[in-house]
Amino acid sequence: MNAANYLYVSALLFTIGAIGVVVRRNAIVVFMCVELMLNAANLAFVTFARINGNLDGQVMAFFTMVVAACEVVVGLAIIVTIYRSRRSASVDDASLLKR
Amino acid sequence: MTSNYLVYLIALPLFGSALLLLAGRKADKWGHLLGTAMSGGAFVIGLYEFTQMLGRSNEQRAVTQKLFNWISVGSFQVDAGLMLDQLSICFVLLITGVGTLIHIYSIAYMSHDLDRRRFFAFLNLFIAAMLLLVLGDSYLNLYVGWEGVGLASYLLIGFWNQKPTYATAAKKAFVANRVGDMGLSLAIMISFATLGTVSFAGVKEHAGQASTGALTAIGIMLLVAATGKSAQFPLQAWLGDAMAGPTPVSALIHAATMVTAGVYLITRSNFIFDAAPTAQLCVAIIGAITLLFGAVVGTAKDDIKKALAASTMSQIGYMILGAGLGPAGYAFAIMHLLTHGFFKAGMFLGAGSVMHGMDDEVNMRRYGGLGKFMPITFATFGLGYLAIIGVPPFAGFYSKDKIIEVAFNAGGIKGITLGSAALLGAAITAFYMTRVVILTFVGNKRWAEKAHPHESPALMWLPMVLLAVGSVASGFIFTHGNSLKNWLAPVVEQSPVHEGELLKPAVVSVLALVLVILGVGLAVLKYVRKDIPLVAPSDVSIFTRIARRDLLQDDFNEALFMKTGQGITRALVVTDKSIVDGAVRGVARLVRGSGSALRLTQTGFVRSYAMWILVGAIGLVAAIWVVTL
Amino acid sequence: MSSFTAPVLIYSLLAPILIVLGGAVIGVMIEAFASRKIRPVLQLSVTIGTLVLAFAQVWHIRHQETASAAMGSAVVDGAGVLMQGAILFIAILGVFLIADQENFTVIAAAVPGSEEETQSIQSGEQLTEVYPLTLFAVAGMMLFPVSTDLITLFVALEMLSLPLYLMAGLSRRRRLMSQEAALKYFLLGAFSSAFFLFGAAYLYGYAGTVSLSGIGAAITAANGNTVFLLIGIAFLSVGLLFKIGAVPFHAWTPDVYQGAPTPITAFMAAATKIAAFGALLRIFYVGFENAYWDWRPLITVIAIITMLFGSVVAIAQRDIKRMLAYSSIAHAGFLLAGVLALSKAGLDASIFYLIAYGVATLGAFGVVTLVRDSSGEITDLNRWAGLGKRSPFVATLFATFLLAFAGIPLTSGFIGKFSIFSAAYENGNKSVVIVGVLSSAIAAYFYIRVIVLMFFSDPVEDGTSVIIPSFLTRLSIVTAFAITIFLGLFPAPLLNFISSTAIFIR
């Protein structure tokens, strides 16, 4: 099976994630989309690792997961606080700061 | 030859004026005396130098004095240097002599004025500047005196400047003079650019090598300067208003000396004009036009001083005409200048004395029959009158006839035109001067009840008498054996005696006399034993009205220069506000505007920010793609 | 069984980072075990102690250079050391500001206006988590410019970002705004780092290695799929340009700067820029050096847009913090000119500029923390009117910082501007220089407007006042002022030190 296909899939995932960030309102969902993008990157890493025949890419993937995990911690904390104070998780409601 | 005393000629009056101005009220008691003394001292030095001159041979007479190096930049070298030659000495004596007399006269005339000290300070300032004008050994030094006298005249015309019209008159005089000065400074620039020097000696030496074009340019510019200072057409308009100044000022500055500076300038620059015929012709034409212009204006004036001013304008026209006739004319121009200095100064002082007796009434329609109340004034004025209309053997007869004669002898159309203009002028002169005399001194009295005319004090009539003597005798002295002509010969070198005379001198004199008699007669018929209306009749011919309005000179200037000037000014003020500064403000507004516009991109919605990033990323990829292709 | 070779780590060279991390861990411990009473002073002293110690260590190793400090994933070289030193110095000054707890909420989780919050405030307790968070961020910032492979870069990026996301949300007053700032910062930050990661993936795909020098070599060798390289460069740049706040990746800057507690803004604005530019410089100078034909035009365009946009929009701002945010965007544009120079001169200039700018920014925000009324800081420009009359000294300090931003001679800003523009011009980026000059003319307008407001307009009596700053705050502001002036008058020592030290080794 052609390695390129894996890359296409990753690119597709990345695009879906990016578009999702732009179009979805719910902060959680937006955040999920970001995660999707990260995983798209991971897929690319692994694929390239296979292509190049060394393990750096795979290692990178692990790091990414860890980092993603950290992001979840921080991210959810922030989203939850703002939800508690606003009773809404819509990113469009948070628009006091502008201009 | 050098002399160490020339500088004191200028220094004395200069010191006088400086002292009087700085000393302030403290000097009120003796200020006038000091001023007169300074002027007198200058006169004495002048006499001394004159006697020295007489002692030397005709070529050795000129003396110089170099004070210090004034301006020296590259090849532009100007010394503060003085030169006294046969031409300047005439002026020195006229200025200091008449000047001193008028100082004396003013002591009495201004005795009631609180600012008499300042008046004398200005008079001294004028004497100093005028002497610098005639003594400077280069055009630039002359220029300093030239504007100096302008300043003095401005200060003296506006001496009573609390009266707005007087202040305006002063300003008008200064500005008109500045226009002339512009000509002078251009002349200096041209001569430096072409000849590499601005000293009289240098210019005289190199004038030969220069192109006629350049010399003509210089000549025309000098003529412009002369028209400004000597109130010649077309810059004559200021002289009439200048009569706002106290009468002694009119006598000294605006009759005897300053206004004749133009004649001096042209005579001094004879080496230029003789090499630039076109320029010379222009000079003559300007002279001719002005002498008629002034004469015509003179016929319509009721204000005695304005009438005399117009006559001055016309007489200087004669001088300019004479100077414009080249080597043949210079001497006579100067001669007329000197004689005119005597009789016109005398008549002005006479007018002043009349005003003094009539508590400053100047309207001749309110005079009449004053002859028996102020006999001395009448006598001196009368002598001056005879002189100016050119009745033999009075001074004016000699000088004026000579000019008319030379004008005819210029030959051809030129000769005929100029000559007949001069003749006609003589006739009109006779008319309006007679009118002045009749209206003022003879006929029935028309003055107001409160006025009780009386003869002026000795301090005033003494100078008048002396000047009257001058106006009687000077002409004869100057012409006797061509004394003045030969005297001036080294300065204005005579060209070999020119083409056959068109008219014999005798013929000219007769012609002139006939016309003069006609003029006088006309005036007598018109004004003697006829009651003169107290206000000028308004149902008069259009010509009279035009003449009364000074042949519309002011209306012309106003329409052409003042109106346009004010228009330009107003336009430019608007331009500066709206366009030039508007552009600056516009840029600022543009920046600010775009700032507020771009500010709206910051919507506050995180998704739109993400959109920016996404677009940016895609843009980067696309761009980098394009770049590498 | 194959012989095991232990990884070689030169601890002395990594020490600065390790010290900071250690300090951070200790800080966490303190949070966990120390009593509320002593926490604040304890945390503060630990934090400052750590930073000073790390700074000393950095100074100690300033002349040692090796690419193999940590198996080639982190390097110690002149440039790196300078950046680390600068970051630490800024951090110290920043902590001085943070120490003024007035600005911070006590329980970040508490709902604004809730009973819980009011109680906590009345109890006079203090929030001390901020100290370890700061230290973690500092560690990340220190790692960012010295890391030489994409893995370390990514980790360092996240390590400096995550704490900042949280710190942005800690403001005591205007909680909603603060939280919103945190949210925006977080979402966009994560978004951009996803791009960074994706770009990294493609670079790895292109070069077959994650080490910058390896990538550089691959570019030189020009074997491999260029498409991967280009996508890699583009996406990696997105991540980095986001951090430095270059247009069009700037949008977070004004909102976060305004929303975050001012001391945090100060610290973040100054330190993050240094770290991000450090990494950016290293990546472009070491990694992409030979691909500059591809990226230079893009960066040029971005630099130009950034300068102009920042300067122009700043004019329209009514809020002092937002205005400073836009000015920082403009300065990011100027700094990109240094990147474009791609020369030793460019590197030196950028480092000097970063230090000068960082110090001035810290000082400026420090002053902002001082202007308050009963309800907290005043950031509305109109209420700054007549500050010069109320407290001439503070106003003068602020004016000096603004003049430094505007690049008026005799301030550090001018030297920085000159050096960076001359470097850019030297390498043929005339256009950037011209635009830079013009936009600094525009920028001058709004700096001066603030000065006019402070000095030439009469104060309005609305309770706005300048509080008497705590000793530490005063110390940090005055230090910043002194440095700004000193670097304007006698920049030679620092410039010499930089030019003799600053190099990238591969």
Added chain:
Amino acid sequence: MSNVNWLTTLGILPLLGAVFVAFLPKTNALAAKRAALATTVFVAIAGIAMATQFQRDNVDLQFVESHSWIPTFGINYAVGVDGIALVLILLSVLLAPIVVLAGWNEASGGRWSAKTFYILILILETMMIGVFAATDVFLFYVFFEAMLVPVYFLIGGFGTGKRSAAAVKFLLYSLFGGLLMLASIIALYVISGEQGGHTFDTVTLSHLQISSTTQNFLFLGFFIAFAIKAPLWPFHTWLPDAADAATPGTSVLLLGVLDKVGTFGMIRYCLTLFPDATKTFTPVILVLAVISIIYGAFLAIGQTDFKRLIAFTSISHFGFITMGIFAMTTQGHSGATLYMFNHGFSTAALFLVAGWMASRRGSSKISDFGGLQRVTPVMAWVFFFAGMSSLALPGLSSFVSEFLVLVGTYTRYPVAAIVGTFGIVLAALYILIPIQRSLHGPIMPGNEGLTDLNLREKIAIAPVIAIILVLGFYPSPLLNVINPTVTHNLSVTGHTDPAPSIEKAGK
């Protein structure tokens, strides 16, 4: 006497004065005034002492000092003066004490204490000396820009009317020009690096080989900055506002000294660094100069306010100076330099008296005055004198310089000179009209009570009048200092005076 660091000393002194004033109590304005006066007087004396040490016929820079400042960029603290710079430094140090004494109470209307006012003035004096003394382009730029700050605060802090707006306009406009110049300076720096070593030394830079197109751009960078400073039409609009808002003393320093930096820079930098570009742009610049002369004069006539009027007369005068410079003849250059000096004093006289009139009457509108000659004779006559010197009456210093400029221009560009000569007629108008309105005529209601000049004011104005008079009759002391430098500048940039046409014809 080369062992004395004249220029540095001269520059430091006012700064020390400022520091001293800074330590005086805020309440005691008098002490601050006295300290400032003492300092400036002392500096003036020192300046004159320095001038006596100047070797006239030596065309090299003198009192040279050079210390490495920022070696990384080859920047030195390098100072030194030629004839022109010396004259301008003299101008600055002579005007400073006059301004302090004349504007004794100027600070009272300000936002801040008199103390601040005099600190700013003294700092400004240091910068004025520095900007003329600097022989390192970078150092020059530093002073050129830093100078703006004290002036900005002087206008905005102590001025009247729309002072802050005027101050901002002034600062931004100048800053804009300065930044253009910075771009050119950077380019010079880079080019010098390519041609053997980064440097900012003026002399070295003048030997660079620069392609003509580059030269043109760099020239423009410098020239626009100087044209804004000078100010030349159409970059002048900041001046009237600034002069209108600033206190008389500030205006004197602004028009009298600061603006000279522009014309000084045209000679020192535009000409010597970019001789070819100078040749290229000369026609354009001459046109601008002539426009400034006429335009400034007409606008002066159109003004209703004394301060704005004087500002516009200065624009006209700066037109003359620029014209003289770009005529590239010895007369033109010497004239222009002398003009800079004289204009400093005649403007000072005009502004100070106008300021006194305004402060007495509480208005600077011309229409609010009338018949002053009868109320306050001394003040009126001093104003008259100042006016005469402004319209370049022969016998006063300004005449010598103005005529030199005109004659120097005529020898190469007759048309420009002729048009410029119209300026002297307009000058008569813009001086005499306000004089008639304010000094002559009946006494305007509201002017009866005005008091005449007091002793302090007389003492302040006396030296100005003296200088104007003496230099009018005996300008040699200055000309002898200026001429060698001018000749040297022109010869190294390859300009020779056109010979009189008769000699041309001879050849």
